[in-house]
Amino acid sequence: MSCIDEAFELARAGRPPHFAAWMALVERPLRSSLRRFARAVDVEVVLQETLLRMWIAARETGRVFEGENASLRFALRVARNVALEEVRRCGHGRLVALDDLAGDIEPAVPPVPIEDHGLFHAIRECIERLGGKPRRALLERLVNGHESSDRDLARTLSMTTNTFLQNIVRARRAVAKCLAGKGVPLQAVPR
Amino acid sequence: MSRDERTESIEAVASAYRQRDAQGRIHPSAAWWDLAPEARERAFDLQTITREMERAMDAREWSGTVRAVLARL
Numbered sequence: 001m002s003c004i005d006e007a008f009e010l011a012r013a014g015r016p017p018h019f020a021a022w023m024a025l026v027e028r029p030l031r032s033s034l035r036r037f038a039r040a041v042d043v044e045v046v047l048q049e050t051l052l053r054m055w056i057a058a059r060e061t062g063r064v065f066e067g068e069n070a071s072l073r074f075a076l077r078v079a080r081n082v083a084l085e086e087v088r089r090c091g092h093g094r095l096v097a098l099d100d101l102a103g104d105i106e107p108a109v110p111p112v113p114i115e116d117h118g119l120f121h122a123i124r125e126c127i128e129r130l131g132g133k134p135r136r137a138l139l140e141r142l143v144n145g146h147e148s149s150d151r152d153l154a155r156t157l158s159m160t161t162n163t164f165l166q167n168i169v170r171a172r173r174a175v176a177k178c179l180a181g182k183g184v185p186l187q188a189v190p191r
Numbered sequence: 192m193s194r195d196e197r198t199e200s201i202e203a204v205a206s207a208y209r210q211r212d213a214q215g216r217i218h219p220s221a222a223w224w225d226l227a228p229e230a231r232e233r234a235f236d237l238q239t240i241t242r243e244m245e246r247a248m249d250a251r252e253w254s255g256t257v258r259a260v261l262a263r264l
Binding site: 035051 | 208229238248249254
């Protein structure tokens, strides 16, 4: 039984924090599997909808998840179906390869990346080095960006939305330069 | 769209925040609609990097995506 299977078994009891722990394990492979749809759909929408559907599936008492990484394999299928629904809704089928539009292909399970605490430490150090408004804007987005729009976050910092975004762009460039100086290019982020 | 405007639009799409309608349907970022397909791929890459930065700054190492979904359960 993999760590993903163990986390999903706990999540099936219906406690949201256990489900969050499972989401944290499968988010990267799910997101990576959706890259092929990135030209045609907003992948963040597909991913959040997939995870919400998995929360429902996890609590269905009659549903059986069998085999290594069964919940991840199931989630990969749900993600592809949600992506195809979004492609149709947006009318962007021409932006997706024909093979990817076929809905009956068993998705390959990508390797689950090992947690890189060195990368996290380097990111924290580089953000700490930022100063002034770029630092405030980036931290506000990273900490509260899941629950508030950029417009609301900007208002909290007494900035216009455009200024807020410009500050994040500046902060991001400085963090990328700092990470490159540590030998950690942002492309090294696990996928 | 100027280069700076495109950069800001891509940055806007990197956020984990998405609006929902009355039926609970999640909607794409408004900025996403303005992007050309190539820029949408860059926005995807920036989303991926942003989620790692969010993990790095969270005590439980949960990304903005995980926290956004958790808030809806």
